[in-house]
Amino acid sequence: MRKLWISILSLIMMVPAYSQFFKNSEYMVRMGGELGKGDHNPFWFNANKHGVSTINNNNGYLRASVMRPFDLNKDFTYSWGVDLVGGVHYNSAVYLQQLYFSLKYKPLMLEIGSIEREPELKNPYLSTGGLTLSNNNHPIPQVRLGLAEYWAVPFTNEWFSIKGHIAYGMYFDNGFQKKFTDDGAFRTPPGEMTIGVYVKNAIFHSKALYGKIGNEEKFPLWFEGGLEMPARFGGKCYMSDGTSFKAPHKLSDFIRILVPLNGDDSSLQMDQDNVLGDHLGSWNFALNYKYSDWLFKVYFEHQFNDHSQLFAEYSWRDALVGLQIDFPKNRIIDCFLFEWLKSTDQSGPVYWDTTIAFPEQISALDDYYNHGIYGGWQYAGMGMGNSLFISPIYNTNKQLLFMAFQYLLAIDISMKIFYL
Numbered sequence: 001m002r003k004l005w006i007s008i009l010s011l012i013m014m015v016p017a018y019s020q021f022f023k024n025s026e027y028m029v030r031m032g033g034e035l036g037k038g039d040h041n042p043f044w045f046n047a048n049k050h051g052v053s054t055i056n057n058n059n060g061y062l063r064a065s066v067m068r069p070f071d072l073n074k075d076f077t078y079s080w081g082v083d084l085v086g087g088v089h090y091n092s093a094v095y096l097q098q099l100y101f102s103l104k105y106k107p108l109m110l111e112i113g114s115i116e117r118e119p120e121l122k123n124p125y126l127s128t129g130g131l132t133l134s135n136n137n138h139p140i141p142q143v144r145l146g147l148a149e150y151w152a153v154p155f156t157n158e159w160f161s162i163k164g165h166i167a168y169g170m171y172f173d174n175g176f177q178k179k180f181t182d183d184g185a186f187r188t189p190p191g192e193m194t195i196g197v198y199v200k201n202a203i204f205h206s207k208a209l210y211g212k213i214g215n216e217e218k219f220p221l222w223f224e225g226g227l228e229m230p231a232r233f234g235g236k237c238y239m240s241d242g243t244s245f246k247a248p249h250k251l252s253d254f255i256r257i258l259v260p261l262n263g264d265d266s267s268l269q270m271d272q273d274n275v276l277g278d279h280l281g282s283w284n285f286a287l288n289y290k291y292s293d294w295l296f297k298v299y300f301e302h303q304f305n306d307h308s309q310l311f312a313e314y315s316w317r318d319a320l321v322g323l324q325i326d327f328p329k330n331r332i333i334d335c336f337l338f339e340w341l342k343s344t345d346q347s348g349p350v351y352w353d354t355t356i357a358f359p360e361q362i363s364a365l366d367d368y369y370n371h372g373i374y375g376g377w378q379y380a381g382m383g384m385g386n387s388l389f390i391s392p393i394y395n396t397n398k399q400l401l402f403m404a405f406q407y408l409l410a411i412d413i414s415m416k417i418f419y420l
Contacts, residue, residue: 025068033060033088040394047387048129050116051138051380052085052097055393059089065098076105081115091176091380098139107163109148114139120210121224121286121299123324126337126414129386131303131320132228132282133206136391137382140204142169150212158218164209164226168254171202171235173380177400180381184238186398194241196373198400202235203249205257205277216290225285230384231257232374233277239373247373248276270372278371280305283316293328303385305366308347317345318368320386334416341388341410343368368402375400388412 034041036057046053052063067081083098100113116139119130129136146165152158177198178184184197207229214222234249248266256263256276263271271277286299301320304310309318322339346366369377369389377384378400381393388410392400 023068024071025066028063028065028067030063031061034058048124048127048135050097050135051382054087054090056089059087061085061087061090063097067098070102070104076103078103099141104148107147107149107151109144109146111142111144114141120208120226120228121284121301122322123335123337126324126335126416127322128320128339128341128388128410128412130282130284131301131386132280132384133230134383134385134387136387137379137384138173140169140379141172142167142204142206144169144206146208150210158215159213161212162210163212165207166258167204167206169204171199171204171232171379174200176380180393181238181398181400184242184244186240187242188240193372194239194243196371196375197238197240199232199235199237199247199374202232202374203257204230204232205254206230207258210284214288216288220290222288223286224288225283227281227283229260229279229281231260231277231279232371233257237373268373274306278374278377280369280377281310295324295326297324297326298322299324303368305368305370309366314347315345318343332417337412337414339410339412339414341386341412343389344409370401376402378402 034045034057036042038057040046040055041053041057041059046055052061063083063085065081065083067083068079070079071077079100079102081098081100083096084094085097086094096114098113098115100111100115102109102111102115104110116135117133118124119127119134122130124135144165144167146167147163148165150161150163152161177200181198186197188194208226210224210226212222212224216222233253234247236244236246238244247268248263250266252264253267253276255261257279260275260277260279262274263276265272267276280303282301282303284299284301286297289296299320299322302309302316303318303320308314309316320339320341322337324338325336327333327335346368369383369385371377376392378392381391381400383389383391383402389402392402395401395403
């Protein structure tokens with residue numbers, strides 16, 4: 001996989017011989033940094049920056065990129081990009097932030113590489129982030145196929161549209177995980193449950209399907225909603241008792257992750273009893289109303305870490321709720337956003353609804369973003385979901401887990417101001 005990654009970069013760097021490939025390319029050079037005292041850089045200097053950030057004080061970076069966007073006047077078009085970052089007091093002195101090649105035919109798109117993506121149905125500049133996939137971490141290299149924009153279903157007169165994707169990729173943060181955990185130095189005391197410390201070469205998967213009811217060109221009110229479900233599997237897993245093992249990643253396992261299904265005899269017993277790998281996801285809905293040059297949006301996102309909250313088996317009390325108002329073009333304010341986040345329910349009380357058939361029905365303790373083998377839902381230390389669940393990179397105990405302060409009730413009010 002790494003050799004393939006290097007080969008893709010070499011191919012792109014050789015392309016200057018073909019001037020057509022660089023036609024309509026966009027170039028960018030940017031630099032920045034922060035100076036200050038304290039244990040960490042201010043939180044919002046680090047969160048939701050696609051990983052181009054650091055918790056370390058007194059830092060700086062230089063970023064340069066060249067990208068060719070899609071030609072929107074053509075049905076069949078391509079896009080590519082190279083985005084390089086060099087940093088002082090960053091996790092890596094130099095790294096590739098983005099490296100990708102994309103093909104697009106109408107709404108159908110194939111993407112190969114790492115590319116920054118924004119959370120669905122949310123303002124990427126003001127929102128605290130999606131609950132499952134967000135803009136809080138480096139992009140994960142992957143192959144992704146899907147409908148990148150809404151496609152009108154035939155015979156619906158453009159009143160019903162869908163979009164979605166299927167993707168597989170690989171985590172490239174092995175060096176960070178090994179260094180952060182002190183090469184898996186954490187050990188659980190004798191008698192306590194063994195947990196995963198870190199995983200090398202884990203495989204990433206995601207899938208999503210969204211639908212839209214309405215046509216904003218014909219009627220000012222429309223509804224969007226859907227389901228997104230990412231997962232992790234495979235890799236070499238290092239455990240807190242000092243042991244390690246290679247998780248299965250056969251071709252059949254890729255199908256088991258896609259569906260998802262329980263593991264076969266080559267997988268852990270817990271994966272045979274449940275499903276293979278680490279799965280999570282969220283239901284995401286938004287109602288939009290456009291009045292003249294105003295746009296009003298209310299949205300609701302509910303996350304789940306297992307099947308107990310995938311459907312309505314338990315109440316959906318934990319959620320991210322937002323109100324967004326886009327203002328007509330003016331010289332002062334562009335957008336107002338209010339968000340409310342609750343994660344304290346976690347499927348209700350631990351012991352509840354005692355009956356003769358079920359004397360002690362155990363639920364709750366969903367422990368969002370954590371898994372017994374794969375650890376926290378993170379990439380290079382930064383949480384891959386909502387940024388208010390404090391990323392493992394802040395931990396001082398050498399664990400790549402989301403700690404107890406993930407049980408939160410938060411309110412965020414944001415405004416985007418234009419200054420002339």
